[in-house]
Amino acid sequence: MLSDTIAAISTAVGESGIAVIRVSGPEAIAEVGRLFRSKTALPEAGSHTVHYGFIIDPQTGEKLEEVLVSLFRAPRSFTTEDVVEISTHGGIISVKRVMDLLLQQRDIRLAEPGEFTKRAFLNGRIDLSQAEAVIDLIRSKSDRAFSVALKQVEGELSRRINVLRHTLVETLAHIEVNIDYPEHDVESMTTEFIKTKCAEVTEGINGLLKTANQGKILREGITTAIVGRPNVGKSSLLNALARENKAIVTDIPGTTRDVIEEYVTINNIPLKLLDTAGIRETMDVVEQIGVERSKAAVLEADLILLVLNSAEPLHEDELKLMEQLSSRPTLVLLNKIDLPQQLDRAKVSHYFPENAVVELSAKTQEGLDHLEEAISQLFFGGKLESGDLTYVSNVRHIALLKKAKQSLAEAYEAADSGIPIDIMQIDVGLAWEQLGEVIGDSAPDALIDQIFSQFCLGK
Numbered sequence: 001m002l003s004d005t006i007a008a009i010s011t012a013v014g015e016s017g018i019a020v021i022r023v024s025g026p027e028a029i030a031e032v033g034r035l036f037r038s039k040t041a042l043p044e045a046g047s048h049t050v051h052y053g054f055i056i057d058p059q060t061g062e063k064l065e066e067v068l069v070s071l072f073r074a075p076r077s078f079t080t081e082d083v084v085e086i087s088t089h090g091g092i093i094s095v096k097r098v099m100d101l102l103l104q105q106r107d108i109r110l111a112e113p114g115e116f117t118k119r120a121f122l123n124g125r126i127d128l129s130q131a132e133a134v135i136d137l138i139r140s141k142s143d144r145a146f147s148v149a150l151k152q153v154e155g156e157l158s159r160r161i162n163v164l165r166h167t168l169v170e171t172l173a174h175i176e177v178n179i180d181y182p183e184h185d186v187e188s189m190t191t192e193f194i195k196t197k198c199a200e201v202t203e204g205i206n207g208l209l210k211t212a213n214q215g216k217i218l219r220e221g222i223t224t225a226i227v228g229r230p231n232v233g234k235s236s237l238l239n240a241l242a243r244e245n246k247a248i249v250t251d252i253p254g255t256t257r258d259v260i261e262e263y264v265t266i267n268n269i270p271l272k273l274l275d276t277a278g279i280r281e282t283m284d285v286v287e288q289i290g291v292e293r294s295k296a297a298v299l300e301a302d303l304i305l306l307v308l309n310s311a312e313p314l315h316e317d318e319l320k321l322m323e324q325l326s327s328r329p330t331l332v333l334l335n336k337i338d339l340p341q342q343l344d345r346a347k348v349s350h351y352f353p354e355n356a357v358v359e360l361s362a363k364t365q366e367g368l369d370h371l372e373e374a375i376s377q378l379f380f381g382g383k384l385e386s387g388d389l390t391y392v393s394n395v396r397h398i399a400l401l402k403k404a405k406q407s408l409a410e411a412y413e414a415a416d417s418g419i420p421i422d423i424m425q426i427d428v429g430l431a432w433e434q435l436g437e438v439i440g441d442s443a444p445d446a447l448i449d450q451i452f453s454q455f456c457l458g459k
C-alpha cells in the first residue's frame with residue numbers, strides 16, 4: 001500500500017554549503033539511477049555506499065549538477081524502504097533543478113511533510129512516541145531539551161510504557177484464567193493480585209507524570225518576564241544573561257518600547273526571557289502601549305524578575321508592583337549595587353522573603369551567579385542535574401497517562417468492593433489500550449495524520 005516513491009528537499013532552503021534531497025520507496029534506486037552518471041551504476045551499488053557523479057537531464061543529455069549520492073537498501077534505512085540521498089551544491093537553483101527533474105519522473109512524487117518519518121513509523125522501525133520526539137528534536141531550543149528528545153527518539157519512553165503494559169497483560173491473563181475456572185479461592189486471590197498490579201502500574205504512571213511539568217519547561221523554556229520602572233537596568237540584565245547586546249540600553253528612561261524575547265540557558269534550564277518596557281504612568285502613546293504589553297507579559301510569565309534600582313529610594317509605583325507580585329513566583333533583583341546604596345531593604349522584606357531577593361549589578365555582572373542559583377533553586381530545588389532524562393512532555397501523552405491512571409483506579413475500586421471480576425477486566429483492558437495509544441499501538445489514522453502534519457517538509 002505504501003508502494004509509491006517520494007522525494008523532498010531535506011535541508012533548509014536557502015544559500016548553504018550543500019543541500020540534501022531524499023528519495024524513498026521501491027522505485028528510488030531505478031529512478032535516480034536513470035538520472036545519475038557515475039563509475040558504478042546505482043542499481044549495481046551496495047547498501048550504505050556513497051557515489052560521486054553528475055545528474056544528467058535524460059532528454060537533453062545536459063549535466064545539471066555535480067553531486068554525491070548515498071544509497072541505503074531496504075530494510076536498512078531510515079524509512080526501511082530503499083532510500084537514495086542526493087547531496088547537491090547549496091543554493092536555491094541547484095537544488096531546485098535536481099528536484100524538478102526528479103518530480104518529472106513517472107514514479108516519483110513530492111513527499112508530504114513528515115512522510116519519511118511517517119513511513120519509518122508505519123513500517124515499524126519507530127513507534128509513535130519516537131516519531132513525536134523527532135519533532136521535539138528539531139524544535140528544541142536548549143541542550144537539555146535536545147537530550148531529553150533524543151532519549152525518547154531512542155525509545156526510552158516506549159520501553160517504560162511497554163513494561164507497564166506487560167504487567168497489565170499479565171493481569172489480564174490472570175483474570176482470564178479465573179473466569180474460565182471460577183473456583184472461589186482463586187477468585188479472592190485474583191482480586192488481591194489485581195489490586196497489587198493496578199497499584200504497581202499506577203505508581204509507574206505517576207512517576208512518568210511527575211516529570212511532565214519539567215518536560216514542558218524543558219521544551220518551551222520558563223517564560224520569564226523582566227519588569228520594573230524605567231531605567232532600573234532591565235535591558236542591561238537581559239544582555240548580561242544572554243551574554244550579548246540584544247536589547248538597546250541607554251540612560252534615557254523609557255528606552256524599551258516593545259517586549260524583546262531571548263532564549264538563554266541557566267544551569268541547564270532554558271528560559272524564555274522577556275525584556276519589557278519600564279512600568280510607569282506616561283503620556284507618550286507608544287510608551288503606553290509598551291507598558292500595557294509589560295503588564296500582559298507579567299500575566300503569562302512562569303517567573304517574574306522584578307528589577308529595582310538599589311541606588312535610589314523606592315518609588316511609589318514600585319511599592320504597588322511589589323504588592324501585586326508578592327503572590328506570584330517572583331525574584332526581586334536589587335540592581336546597581338556597584339553604586340552608593342539608597343534603597344530601604346526593610347520595605348522589600350515586607351513583601352518578599354530573604355531568599356527571593358538577589359543583589360547584583362548588571363553592569364559589572366557581580367551577583368549574576370546568585371541570580372542563576374536562585375532560579376535553579378526555585379524551579380528544581382537545584383536537583384535538575386541529577387534528574388532522570390525520561391520526561392513526558394507531550395500533552396497527548398500526559399492526557400493518555402491520566403486516562404490510564406483513572407481506568408486503573410476504577411479497576412482497583414471494583415476489586416475492593418467485590419464487583420464481578422469481568423468488570424475489572426474491562427478497566428484493566430482499557431488502561432492497556434490507553435497506554436498503547438501513547439506509542440501508537442491502536443492509534444486512529446486521523447491522529448496519526450495530525451501528528452505527522454506538524455513536521456517540516458523533507459523530514
Ligand SMILES: Nc1nc2c(c(=O)[nH]1)N(C=O)[C@@H](CNc1ccc(C(=O)N[C@@H](CCC(=O)O)C(=O)O)cc1)CN2
Nearest residue numbers: 020022048070072075076077078079080085125134459
Ligand atoms: N543524511 C542523513 N542524515 C540524517 C538522517 C537521514 O535520513 N539522512 N536522519 C533522519 O532523520 C537522522 C539519522 N537517522 C537515521 C536512523 C536510522 C537510519 C538507518 O539507516 N537505519 C537502519 C540501518 C541501521 C544500521 O545499519 O546500523 C535500520 O535501523 O535498520 C538512518 C538514519 C539524522 N541524520
Ligand SMILES: Nc1nc2c(ncn2[C@@H]2O[C@H](COP(=O)(O)OP(=O)(O)OP(=O)(O)O)[C@@H](O)[C@H]2O)c(=O)[nH]1
Nearest residue numbers: 230231232233234235236254255256278336362363
Ligand atoms: N552603574 C550601573 N548602571 C547600570 C546598571 N544596570 C544598568 N545600568 C545603567 O542604567 C541605565 C538604564 O539601563 P537599561 O538597561 O536601559 O534600563 P531599562 O530598565 O531597560 O530601561 P527602560 O527600557 O527605559 O525601561 C543605562 O545607562 C545602564 O548603563 C548597573 O548595574 N550599574
Ligand SMILES: [Mg+2]
Nearest residue numbers: 234235255256
Ligand atoms: Mg529597557
